Amino acid sequence: MGPIGENEFFFLMQGLKWTVLLAIVGFIGGGIFGILIALLRTSKTKVARTITAGYIGVFQGTPLLMQLFVVYYGVALLGIEVNAWIAVAIAFTLHASAFLGEIWRGSIEAVPKGQTEAANALGLHYVSRMKDVILPQALKISMPATIGFLVQLIKGTSLAAIVGFIELTRAGQIISNQTYRPLLVFGIVGAIYFIICWPLSHAGSGLEKRMAKAAR
């Protein structure tokens, strides 16, 4: 058994850096495309609704691990040379956009109809109606679920290890193999995930409680 010293800890922190970066990229990419998905999913055009419903269905109905594989090897098959980083970023963006799109579709639909009617009666067009009136309210409604998904996403980044990413979990595995102290190493790794995710979960459920109270 080897000791867990500064070097090992530094290695874990390197992994954590990738975990956080992957989550951020997935969340931002997924957020941008997710808004688009949510808007198309709630649009008047039936084709747009059907296509986005299919998109959401596919990404919610298949494992993230499989999505990573398909994008990683799929992009390579197209003959495009991309590094793991890009492939994984694309996969997480697609995955997150489906989930966030569906969460935000629900929140857009949860904004009372009267808001759209008032905006229409005032002559506001689609862009302003969405940007100024509906989305700010929908985003607020979606906060608990959005934060909940972010937590899932952070934990889900561990799957990037499968295509060669040394993020937090994979870094833990490597250290554990070197030191033969799996319990201690994964105890530390778990604690790091917990320290990041728990405050988020807590904030999310706090928001949810406050909103439930305000709705009464």
Add this chain to the structure above:
Amino acid sequence: MLNSAKDQPTLISLEDVQKWYGAFHALKSISLSVRKGEKIVLCGPSGSGKSTLIRCINALETIEDGKIVVEGQVLDGSAKSVDAIRREVGMVFQSFNLFPHMTVLQNCTLAPMRVRGTSRTDAERLARKFLERVRILDQAEKYPAQLSGGQQQRVAIARALCMEPKVMLFDEPTSALDPEMVKEVLDTMIGLARDGMTMICVTHEMGFARQVADRVIFMASGEIVEEAEPEVFFKSPKHERTKTFLGEILAHH
């Protein structure tokens, strides 16, 4: 009657309007013309189509047949005609429908800035003028949830006025209010009427109808059953259904 609108030009006209919700015939051959400056009170039992009728005027509902003209603009379902008509028509809802994430002032400046391209400074000046007029300027920086129902409805009126419409539609503006707040909203509406605004009000406030209306229109089952000047309407209603309705309303009040 506050002023005679008899020789004013027609502002709104509905000809033989038909509205269906699926198999349900909600408006049956409605014809109505409203002159500039006229105040119309629309009443009738629940489900008779009052809301549907006024919502067709600003294209919140589509019609299946007939013709709606506002200020010479035919509502043909095109985006252009809808835009043109909504610019002339303001609407106040039973449930206020203020934007909860915006202050009173922001509620009032949004549409002028976005629809008309008014600068923020000008929009705010305009908003303050109308907030003053509905006597709520002192609450301009508050959020809707911080106001009473009566105050919120007055803000909603100011918000609609900020688009400087030629006609105001009211859909039961006082029925969601506590009794003690009804008067402040009615007073605001009376003030608006005095200033010559063309108004179509769905309301069961018969005192308001007596005081302000040029005509009272009674609807039942999607049809206009009777229309008359308030004096005549209340004193000697012709139709059996009108009599029954008035009997019920007056028993309640």
